[in-house]
Amino acid sequence: MNNSDNNQNSSTIVNSNSDIINGVARTSLFVSAGRAYTTNSYVRNILANGSDEEKARIVEFLPYFQERLSDSFIPPKAGIYDPYSFYFSTTSDALELIKKTIAKVDPDYPLADINKYNPMYLWSFISESAHLRVAFRTKYIDHFIESQYNNSNNNDSNDNYNNNQFKQLIILGAGLDTRALRLNIPDDTVVYELDLLEVIEYKKRLLVEATKVFTPKTKCKLVQIPTDLRYPELWTKSLLDAGFQSDRQSLWVLEGLLMYLTESDIKILLDTINQLCSPASKILIHTVNEVPLEKRTLIFKEFNSLTDHPENYLIESGFTKDIKPISYIEINQMFGDDTTKLSKSSMFTSASNVR
Numbered sequence: 132m133n134n135s136d137n138n139q140n141s142s143t144i145v146n147s148n149s150d151i152i153n154g155v156a157r158t159s160l161f162v163s164a165g166r167a168y169t170t171n172s173y174v175r176n177i178l179a180n181g182s183d184e185e186k187a188r189i190v191e192f193l194p195y196f197q198e199r200l201s202d203s204f205i206p207p208k209a210g211i212y213d214p215y216s217f218y219f220s221t222t223s224d225a226l227e228l229i230k231k232t233i234a235k236v237d238p239d240y241p242l243a244d245i246n247k248y249n250p251m252y253l254w255s256f257i258s259e260s261a262h263l264r265v266a267f268r269t270k271y272i273d274h275f276i277e278s279q280y281n282n283s284n285n286n287d288s289n290d291n292y293n294n295n296q297f298k299q300l301i302i303l304g305a306g307l308d309t310r311a312l313r314l315n316i317p318d319d320t321v322v323y324e325l326d327l328l329e330v331i332e333y334k335k336r337l338l339v340e341a342t343k344v345f346t347p348k349t350k351c352k353l354v355q356i357p358t359d360l361r362y363p364e365l366w367t368k369s370l371l372d373a374g375f376q377s378d379r380q381s382l383w384v385l386e387g388l389l390m391y392l393t394e395s396d397i398k399i400l401l402d403t404i405n406q407l408c409s410p411a412s413k414i415l416i417h418t419v420n421e422v423p424l425e426k427r428t429l430i431f432k433e434f435n436s437l438t439d440h441p442e443n444y445l446i447e448s449g450f451t452k453d454i455k456p457i458s459y460i461e462i463n464q465m466f467g468d469d470t471t472k473l474s475k476s477s478m479f480t481s482a483s484n485v486r
């Protein structure tokens with residue numbers, strides 16, 4: 132960990148004071164930190180090689196940019212611009228979570244002075260490869276979602292339905308993902324984000340300020356729903372009450388969620404989604420692959436399911452068309468460079484239902 136840089140002292144840290152640092156909710160902050168690293172690296176590349184237009188877009192981020200952050204492990208092609216992630220990752224809660232986690236991983240680490248440091252540098256306690264995986268998965272899923280709204284990008288040539296019809300985008304276990312604010316998706320789309328109460332509360336509260344600093348790219352409607360996805364009656368009622376229409380095509384994204392659920396909860400969740408969505412609706416899931424016991428880090432203790440074949444989850448729940456499994460190796464080919472070395476460690480599949 133490199134603590135020698137300190138471009139922002141603790142007096143500038145937003146005081147967030149929420150429950151997000153506990154339980155599975157806290158994992159949303161880990162992922163957000165990976166996206167903050169990716170954003171810093173993206174801005175670095177724009178400053179060095181970007182067009183005037185690209186530079187104009189990131190001006191708002193310059194007061195937050197960390198010149199000395201070690202982010203060169205993120206290949207330029209994997210860059211994403213998610214300034215909100217930076218905001219989420221540098222709050223007083225983020226600092227508390229970092230302290231709590233370091234104390235667990237490295238009990239001898241001197242924590243006394245830690246408040247002096249900008250949390251962005253402290254997030255380096257998470258390995259580069261973990262941040263890199265977040266960068267790749269964000270990039271790939273961003274690309275997948277945008278391609279559903281942009282026919283010229285869409286490689287699903289077998290689709291026999293209009294790709295511009297996904298006016299409902301449902302993100303389950305959305306965490307601190309800000310796709311509703313930063314992706315190229317039509318303004319008349321409604322984005323539903325579902326997650327635990329503590330995550331939704333934290334995100335909503337911080338976005339009030341963060342959206343004043345970083346201008347959202349889209350004007351689509353964002354509906355945030357606190358719920359527990361292990362209880363189908365609960366979350367479907369909330370989604371329907373919030374305006375979701377079962378008879379209109381929908382696009383579903385489950386990133387970094389399924390591994391926290393048991394196999395039986397996954398089956399119930401995906402069956403429920405399949406029953407809830409109209410024909411030719413589409414889903415993308417991402418989860419973690421099987422890892423030999425000796426290679427399992429601490430976080431694996433929290434996982435309740437691992438699979439090398441997430442497509443089977445979808446097929447068994449009725450998403451039997453356009454099945455497209457994709458691994459990090461392929462994603463590396465799309466967005467990596469010669470220096471990127473990623474083990475498998477995560478699996479993606481997209482599919483449509485046929486009803």
Ligand SMILES: C[S@@+](CC[C@H](N)C(=O)[O-])C[C@H]1O[C@@H](n2cnc3c(N)ncnc32)[C@H](O)[C@@H]1O
Binds near residue numbers: 305330360
């Ligand atoms: C690793 S984070 C991923 C967040 C987000 N998808 C991303 O990639 O940035 C896992 C998320 O799943 C949420 N989650 C886990 N179990 C859940 C449950 N039973 N109900 C609702 N959300 C859940 C957590 O609160 C957390 O936000």
